[in-house]
Amino acid sequence: MxxxxxxxxxxxxxxxxxxxxxxxxxxxxxxxxxxxxxxxxxxxxxxxxxxxxxxxxxxxxxxxxxxxxxxxxxxxxxxSKPPPSSKDIYFPSQYSQSFFIQCMACFLWKQHWSYWRNPPYTAARMLFTVVVALTFGTMFWDRGSKIEKQQNLFNVMGSMYAAIVFLGLQTVSYVQPVVDVERTVFYRERAAGMYSASSYALAQAVIELPYGFVQAAVYSVIVYSMIGFEWTAAKYFWYIFFTYFTLMYYTYFGMMSVVLTPNHKIASVVSIAFHALWNLFLRFPIPGPRIPIWWRWYYWACPMAWTTYGLVASQFGDVIKDMLDTGLTVEAFTTCYFAYKHDFLAELAVGVVGFAALFACIFGFAIMVLNF
Known part of the structure; x- marks a missing residue:
C-alpha cells in the first residue's frame, strides 16, 4: 500500500x-x-x-x-462462496474460557499484578492513611475516655466526622485515575475477546477488598488506641467494620463515577459535588432531628450519615455510667440530640454494606453498557 x-x-x-x-x-x-x-x-x-x-x-x-x-x-x-456441503462456523460460547476462569485470569493475573506494580497508588494510599491516622490521633489524644463534658463528646465526634471527610475525598481522588487507565486497557482487551465485561468488573471490585482492609486496619489500630476509645472486642469490631466499609463504598463510588463519565477529570468534578451534598446531610453539622422534615428523607440516602451514625452509636450509644455536665448520660444525650440509637447497629451495618454493593453493581453495569 x-x-x-x-x-x-x-x-x-x-x-x-x-x-x-x-x-x-x-x-x-x-x-x-x-x-x-x-x-x-x-x-x-x-x-x-x-x-x-x-x-x-x-x-x-x-x-x-x-x-x-x-x-x-x-x-x-x-x-467467498462456501462449498454446498459446508456449515457455518459455530462456537458454543463467545469466549474460549468459562466465566470462572475469566474472573481468575482478571483477578489473579491482570489486576493483581497491575495493583502490585503500581506503588504510586497503593503505597501512597497507605502512606496517606497513616499520616491522617497519626494527625487525628495526636490532635485528639485520649479524648475518647474523657467525655464528662458535652464539648468533649462533640470533639470526639468531630474527629470521626473529619476522618470520614478526609479519607473519603482522598480515596476517591486516588482511585479515579487508576480506573480511567484500566478502562482504556479493558476496551482494547474486550475487543480482542480476551474476557467479558462482567468478569473484568468483578475482578476490579474484588481486588480492592484486601487493600481496603489493610488500609482500614492500619487506620483503626492507630486512631482507636491514640484517641483512647473503650477497649472491648465489640466496640473495636464495630469501629473497624464501619471504617472498612466506608472506605469501600468511597472506593466503589470513585470507580462508578469514572465509568459513568468520559474521563477521570469530569468524574472528579461530579464526585466532589456529591461529596459536598453528602457533607451537608451528614447529621453531625446539623443533627437529624433539626433538619427540616421535608429534607429528612435525604440523610437516609446519604452514605456518610450511616457511617457517622454507626461510629457514634457503637462507641457511645450504650454508655450509661458517664454523666455529662448537662445532667444527661452519654447514651441519653446521643439519643435526644442526634437521634442515635445503639440497638440500630445491625441495620446500620446492612446499610453501609448495601451502599458499597450498590456502587459496585452500578460500576459493573456501566462498564458493560457504556463505551466512551
Whole structure:
C-alpha cells in the first residue's frame, strides 16, 4: 500500500522477492534493482510520491488495470462462496474460557499484578492513611475516655466526622485515575475477546477488598488506641467494620463515577459535588432531628450519615455510667440530640454494606453498557 491506504501490489513476494521485483520492473520508467540491494528498500524508494510525479504514473491505477488485480478479484469471489456441503462456523460460547476462569485470569493475573506494580497508588494510599491516622490521633489524644463534658463528646465526634471527610475525598481522588487507565486497557482487551465485561468488573471490585482492609486496619489500630476509645472486642469490631466499609463504598463510588463519565477529570468534578451534598446531610453539622422534615428523607440516602451514625452509636450509644455536665448520660444525650440509637447497629451495618454493593453493581453495569 502507498500513502492513503491505496493498494499498489497484492501477491506473494516469491523467493527472494522475485514476483515483486518482476512486477515493478515491468512498469515503464522504473529503475532496475541493483545486485545485492534490499528489495524492500528498493520498493519503498520507487513507489514514493516524488517518483510517481517524475515518471508521470499512478501505481494504484496501474495495479487496478493489471491482470494481477483481475486475477485477485476472481480468487476472492471464488473463495467467498462456501462449498454446498459446508456449515457455518459455530462456537458454543463467545469466549474460549468459562466465566470462572475469566474472573481468575482478571483477578489473579491482570489486576493483581497491575495493583502490585503500581506503588504510586497503593503505597501512597497507605502512606496517606497513616499520616491522617497519626494527625487525628495526636490532635485528639485520649479524648475518647474523657467525655464528662458535652464539648468533649462533640470533639470526639468531630474527629470521626473529619476522618470520614478526609479519607473519603482522598480515596476517591486516588482511585479515579487508576480506573480511567484500566478502562482504556479493558476496551482494547474486550475487543480482542480476551474476557467479558462482567468478569473484568468483578475482578476490579474484588481486588480492592484486601487493600481496603489493610488500609482500614492500619487506620483503626492507630486512631482507636491514640484517641483512647473503650477497649472491648465489640466496640473495636464495630469501629473497624464501619471504617472498612466506608472506605469501600468511597472506593466503589470513585470507580462508578469514572465509568459513568468520559474521563477521570469530569468524574472528579461530579464526585466532589456529591461529596459536598453528602457533607451537608451528614447529621453531625446539623443533627437529624433539626433538619427540616421535608429534607429528612435525604440523610437516609446519604452514605456518610450511616457511617457517622454507626461510629457514634457503637462507641457511645450504650454508655450509661458517664454523666455529662448537662445532667444527661452519654447514651441519653446521643439519643435526644442526634437521634442515635445503639440497638440500630445491625441495620446500620446492612446499610453501609448495601451502599458499597450498590456502587459496585452500578460500576459493573456501566462498564458493560457504556463505551466512551
Amino acid at each position: 502507498k500513502c492513503g491506504g491505496q493498494e499498489i501490489y497484492v501477491r506473494p513476494f516469491g523467493l527472494h522477492y522475485c514476483h515483486l521485483i518482476k512486477y515493478f520492473e515491468s512498469i515503464k520508467g522504473v529503475k532496475k534493482i541493483k545486485d545485492g540491494y534490499n528489495p524492500a528498500t528498493w520498493m519503498l524508494e520507487i513507489t514514493t510520491s516524488m517518483e510517481e510525479i517524475a515518471l508521470g504514473v499512478d501505481f494504484t491505477t496501474i495495479y487496478k488495470n493489471s491482470e494481477l488485480y483481475r486475477r485477485n478479484k476472481t480468487i476472492i469471489e471464488q473463495l
